Amino acid sequence: MEKSFVVRGHICYSPVPEKIEIVENGYLVCEDQRVAGVFETLPEQYAALPLTDYGDRLIIPGLSDLHLHAPQYAFRSLGMDMELMEWLNTHTFPEESKYADLDYAARAYEIFANDLKHSATTRAAVFATLHVPATKLLMDLLEQTQVKAFVGKVNMDRNCPDFLCEKDSATSEMDTRRWIEETMGAYKNIQPILTPRFTPACSDDLMERIGRLQKEYHLPVQSHLSENPGEIAFVGELCPDAGFYGETYDRYGLFGANGPSIMAHCVYSGDAEVELMKKRGVFVAHCPQSNLNLASGIAPARKYMDRGLNMGLGTDIAGGYSLSILRAMADAVGMSKMYWRLVDESCRPLSVSESFYLGTKGGGAFFGKCGSFEEGYAADLVVLDDASLPHPQALDVEKRLERVIFLGDERNVFAKYVEGDRVF
Numbered sequence: 150m151e152k153s154f155v156v157r158g159h160i161c162y163s164p165v166p167e168k169i170e171i172v173e174n175g176y177l178v179c180e181d182q183r184v185a186g187v188f189e190t191l192p193e194q195y196a197a198l199p200l201t202d203y204g205d206r207l208i209i210p211g212l213s214d215l216h217l218h219a220p221q222y223a224f225r226s227l228g229m230d231m232e233l234m235e236w237l238n239t240h241t242f243p244e245e246s247k248y249a250d251l252d253y254a255a256r257a258y259e260i261f262a263n264d265l266k267h268s269a270t271t272r273a274a275v276f277a278t279l280h281v282p283a284t285k286l287l288m289d290l291l292e293q294t295q296v297k298a299f300v301g302k303v304n305m306d307r308n309c310p311d312f313l314c315e316k317d318s319a320t321s322e323m324d325t326r327r328w329i330e331e332t333m334g335a336y337k338n339i340q341p342i343l344t345p346r347f348t349p350a351c352s353d354d355l356m357e358r359i360g361r362l363q364k365e366y367h368l369p370v371q372s373h374l375s376e377n378p379g380e381i382a383f384v385g386e387l388c389p390d391a392g393f394y395g396e397t398y399d400r401y402g403l404f405g406a407n408g409p410s411i412m413a414h415c416v417y418s419g420d421a422e423v424e425l426m427k428k429r430g431v432f433v434a435h436c437p438q439s440n441l442n443l444a445s446g447i448a449p450a451r452k453y454m455d456r457g458l459n460m461g462l463g464t465d466i467a468g469g470y471s472l473s474i475l476r477a478m479a480d481a482v483g484m485s486k487m488y489w490r491l492v493d494e495s496c497r498p499l500s501v502s503e504s505f506y507l508g509t510k511g512g513g514a515f516f517g518k519c520g521s522f523e524e525g526y527a528a529d530l531v532v533l534d535d536a537s538l539p540h541p542q543a544l545d546v547e548k549r550l551e552r553v554i555f556l557g558d559e560r561n562v563f564a565k566y567v568e569g570d571r572v573f
């Protein structure tokens with residue numbers, strides 16, 4: 150059978166948040182792009198499949214990044230001493246406006262695509278800019294990385310600088326429609342996703358038009374929600390009849406009612422907003438490094454987990470400067486401890502296994518059966534080599550995985566497969 154193979158190594162995955170399943174020197178069998186099973190000894194029926202022995206290395210499911218901005222990759226780590234609004238005006242908006250120039254977009258997006266390819270990420274939800282040609286170029290480049298990604302041309306028609314604002318809602322809809330027609334079904338790995346930037350940057354009329362596009366094309370949606378107190382107050386002024394921020398999307402069907410939706414941040418979502426996210430199956434993209442860097446606050450990941458919300462991790466490039474979801478796992482643990490200490494002592498910190506779950510199966514669920522090695526899951530896997538992280542004792546596999554999460558980066562990614570295809 151095509152794309153059927155066996156890999157051997159120390160296999161680590163989390164079917165549930167509470168525990169990391171580990172099979173030392175185990176066999177992961179992939180049949181026709183899907184996981185067939187994890188075994189301590191290889192069953193006879195699979196003995197004829199090609200086998201790659203990764204020896205003492207760790208094999209984990211591919212990681213999912215639920216929120217990042219590709220055009221911001223070039224200035225990641227710059228301006229990290231600013232708060233959100235100053236950072237947007239100094240770095241984000243001027244930089245994103247450069248993507249009107251395709252030559253610039255090619256130079257920048259090539260760097261981004263190459264780095265994403267060599268990361269542990271196998272699935273991603275990506276913001277581009279409002280520019281259609283540059284967004285298509287990004288999709289072309291990401292197609293080559295073999296990462297399975299949703300990519301969004303951004304909609305924004307108000308409260309933006311003149312140099313980065315669509316002319317009006319009708320133009321925004323027309324450009325978006327053209328972009329969808331040109332990209333939907335055009336790629337093996339890449340799909341379009343509707344991407345209203347956030348309520349402050351999208352007029353009611355534009356939201357209504359995006360809602361109609363969703364019904365017409367059945368596309369998923371990604372946006373931002375309840376990130377920053379100033380932003381939330383501004384949404385209250387712009388939409389005085391909305392009970393809470395999430396309603397400003399929900400009234401146009403853009404909050405999970407008419408198709409899957411990812412909302413990034415959710416730092417200050419109140420009870421009513423959380424209830425609606427639960428009801429609509431909205432995915433929370435928890436971006437701990439961005440929460441810290443932009444001084445947004447700390448998203449209550451523990452509360453959302455206990456409430457049973459759909460949730461995964463996001464790097465939020467460039468609110469977060471690291472493209473690594475391993476790093477996001479580490480940051481999620483650290484930030485949950487700050488939440489517990491400073492905000493609410495009833496919210497116990499996340500464990501490493503819970504954070505590992507969010508970066509694998511939690512976020513992977515947005516893309517279907519992804520992020521686990523249970524039978525039937527997509528054969529997305531990453532081989533981690535921790536030889537560069539020596540330790541004076543012989544550590545067990547779980548401790549070794551924990552060290553790679555906290556100390557590792559893309560240099561520890563030894564091999565990567567997406568849906569059974571080996572990327573490197």
Ligand SMILES: [Zn+2]
Binds near residue numbers: 373468
């Ligand atoms: Zn963002």
